[in-house]
Amino acid sequence: MSINSQTKTNPWLFRFAVLTASVTFLLIGLGGLVTSHGAGMSVPDWPNTYGYNMFAFPISKWVGGIFYEHTHRLLATAVGLLTTILAVWLWLKDSRTWMHWLGIAAFLGVVAQGILGGLRVTLHMDSLGVFHATVAQLFFILVCAIALFTSRFWTGLNTGAKNFFVPHGLRTLVLATTLLIFVQLIIAATIRHQHAGLAISDFPLAYGKIWPDTSADAVASYNAHRVSVTEESPITAFQIELQMAHRVVALAIFILVAACAWQACRRLGGKDSLAKLAIFWLALIFAQVALGAVTIWTNKAADVTTAHVMVGALSLVTGALWCLIGFGRSASALPDAQTFGVFGVQTSMMANK
């Protein structure tokens, strides 16, 4: 039996999932602005805001850093509400049991993320900010995956496309690259949540060298020369090395994504949807490298830095969706896929109720 004969998508559920993913993306951007403006602790209490119920906090008091932090909290609440509705909708209307649990995972994820954000404020822990940023990326992948799984594109994956099977080597390459991007985002979150400003102030060189001197005298000299309005704490050798690791991993990601795009075009043909997605991915990485450079050249201008965060999130989710489609497509192309399937592409994606 063809998959299409078994599957009927719910376009409104799909649209709602896309809306949830889109608002989540905006929330990541707003979170980026909070950190870029050093405003994470500008509202000292949680879940209240300056003693007010969050929703009753007067707009006249949304000033300075409070504006970014408070609007971040409000938008997070909106994402929480959207995710709750999405989870309930999936539970009631999607026939795939694993989709029910994916909805529950998203609900638990958004609750955990909210608590992490609150604890980061009340416990005064910068390190929790790293977890908060990392969980945000994972949650974004999850809601984007839900949007993908509720789409007509997903349910119609095996409708007669040529070269349907995605070679194992290509899938592995994209998966490895996506994991490396995730590692890169953790490094970036660690850099940002140390609130030390730019550990290296020039690019493409680093303090005028290919690899900077991190001796105690050199670091003291770097600190003496740093004059910043936001007067960050002194940088350390570790922070310089972390920034260098970020640059090296960025170069590796650029090469790997270029290889993925080239391999996808070569193995699947340039007109294949996955080849096009890989080219889009490469364009994102180009933009991301450029934004990284501009971030340094503008001494971490908040809007540029936040754009860097957002394109980073898009790069990660693009790789993740590529993997899901690639693995799902290959699974449904296998001879025994009618029996087993992967992610419900072939066997369990029944009609939405």
Place this chain on the structure above:
Amino acid sequence: MKFSSFFLLLAVLAFLPAASAADIIGVVTFKGTPPPEKEITPLMDNADCAAMYKATPTTHFYVVGPNGELADVVVSLKDVTGKSTGASAPPVVVDQKGCVYTPTILAVQTGQKIIVKNSDTCVHNVHCKPTVDGNQESNDVQMPGGADLTYSFPKPEPFLKFQCDVHPWMFAWVTVVDSPYFCVSDKDGKFVIKNVPPGKYTVEAAHRKLGSQTQEVEVKDSDVTVNFPAFEVK
């Protein structure tokens, strides 16, 4: 008679150490040209704060006089611990006025109270971020006209950071010393550590951006001048 002689002797003994104490004095200087300061432009973007200025204020990392006199250097006796009289010392006042902390560099003893005022017409949060175990991080709201906030720290710590996250250019740096033997150099680069008991000491001069340097001194019964080499940006 015997009784009064005894009290006279006690009084003499009590005042002996004070009488033999001396001051450590000196001038801290800077050699070369400091990095240029930056205008605090975000301050002028904030209506509440900008109203208090005619021109854009600048950072003041390097407060250097015409002849290289260097202000805001914390000078203290290194390795003198357990001598704090902070609990009974008068509190030190830090004001938030014009959306900046005044002063921005200060020093207190362990246990000494720091009173933070808000003379502005806008809200601030007072977020102190110690890095030494035992000193407590806190983040408090201070409304305009709100009650003063009081802080104290039990452990010595150099340049403990106070900041306002509502106005992310606002910082004060508090050095906590475990003795009363410290001071901050003034705009003429002068420093005076008062009433130091006789003995050999290591005197440390620490600048937030320029690091620190030390000199060995011996205090006897008269004031001692310490000459630190000029600080410079290398």
